[in-house]
Amino acid sequence: MPKDFDLFLTQLYEAVEHPELFEDALLTASDLLRASGMHLYTYDAAKPEERLNYVARIDPSFEPEYTENYFAHDYRIDRVNRSPYGQIVTDAEMTTEYGLKTNPIHQLLPKFEVYDLMGTNLTKGDNFGWFGVSSLNPGDGFSPLQRKMFENMIPHASRALHYRQRVRSLEMRLALKDSVTGNLPYGLIIFTQYDINSINPRALEILEHGFLRLRKTGISCSDRKQNKKLEEAQISALVGGLPIVNLTDERTGTTYLIQIFNPKPQASDGSLETAQYLAVKIMMTSATANADPAVIEKLTDVFRLSKAEGNVICAVLSSKSLQNYAQDRSVRLDTVRKQLKSALYKMGINSQKQLFQLYEVFRSFRG
Structure with missing residues (x-):
């Protein structure tokens, strides 16, 4: 060649x-x-x-x-x-x-x-x-x-x-960005194969809380069970996956939204190798009683949801039961379920768990 x-x-x-x-x-x-x-x-x-x-x-x-x-x-x-x-x-x-x-x-x-x-x-x-x-x-x-x-x-x-x-x-x-700057609202760490390539100030602040730990080849979690999720996500990213992990520190109630991806695929001898770069984005969030209206509006706009579909996902994200929501709206429970199913379909997801995860993505990485 x-x-x-x-x-x-x-x-x-x-x-x-x-x-x-x-x-x-x-x-x-x-x-x-x-x-x-x-x-x-x-x-x-x-x-x-x-x-x-x-x-x-x-x-x-x-x-x-x-x-x-x-x-x-x-x-x-x-x-x-x-x-x-x-x-x-x-x-x-x-x-x-x-x-x-x-x-x-x-x-x-x-x-x-x-x-x-x-x-x-x-x-x-x-x-x-x-x-x-x-x-x-x-x-x-x-x-x-x-x-x-x-x-x-x-x-x-x-x-x-x-x-x-x-x-x-x-x-x-x-709205992902590739640059590491001090103004980013989230922590960003980039690893090379055996070392830390760069880390922004927000990431250092997040690590000071002690729930997440820095290693030369990635990050780990002080909670052994949740650390396994991190390890699986990092392996997935190394072979081209785009995993998003949601971890919760039970001591403080703080949620850590972590996205891991390979920003620079490498080629050698005509074949694609396992990633030699790994980027980790981290955002700390706290549980709220009600969903953020601005985020609901963004979800509704991006996925072209109807007003009824936007209202029902807002209720779910605010931890309101579908039955109570239906009663408050004076509509049949079956109608509400259909609205939720339609909204999830438009967003390309199929469970309320995935809805919460998508909401956290939009809430944490907007800007």
Whole structure:
């Protein structure tokens, strides 16, 4: 494997945390392939704000024009989606004779110097995904050597794109930040494989309470039973999970909301390794008699809950029984249960326990 392939991998996986590096990675890929434009892209028409688009050696104005005016009418999308995930497809598999003559996409591509195409289907669920490359000149096609090199790039492009999508989604929904500053409302500790990389002032304050303890490879808890939950969460994060743990200090009634994730996947010899970085976010919270109206409003807005659904989750989060809530509202208990079930479904959860956990996430990490 060429030496520059390792550079491509390093740039690609670094870009998961620093997306501005995707262009560098794609430029390196283009040089390795001795080709022209490179495109790494995912798009769900129902969630346009979560679109990811990374290009190299392609006019930046191509993607907005394509997405807005051509995507919905591009007959090749369906043909790409029907191809096996991660398998190379070329113009021969994507186009039809009729489409070449009638579809306006074939007038758009030459305008932006996009010629012979080789790419792969990276679609997951409703998110159309594409990783592709254009030849230097019309009619150049791609040699067996170029195809083999591109084939080796595909699994890494797939991982990086979907890791970035998860990170982006998490950032948007939970307002996560990557920087360590003294102004953060939560503690943030970043560990390397065998040492503490950084720790912010709020984390030091939280650790002074004694319930959580700092180790070189992570954090532990003074309560043995709850410490097991922490250990399991840290193992999950090391292999790509995004666990959230809720621990309670029975002595003080203080709740510790802890989120653990791997901010920087690492690559070596063409394979994804166990995380060498681990970030731990910690927030101390106290039980309250009533749910915070601002948080309820945020949940209602983010998950598009109806007024009735927002009211019922507020009651649950305020430790009010559904029966009492139904009596206060003069509605049937079955109606209230249906409203709660509908709200939980919209939030992507299926239990009141998960509702409390989600509430704590929004309450603790907002700002």
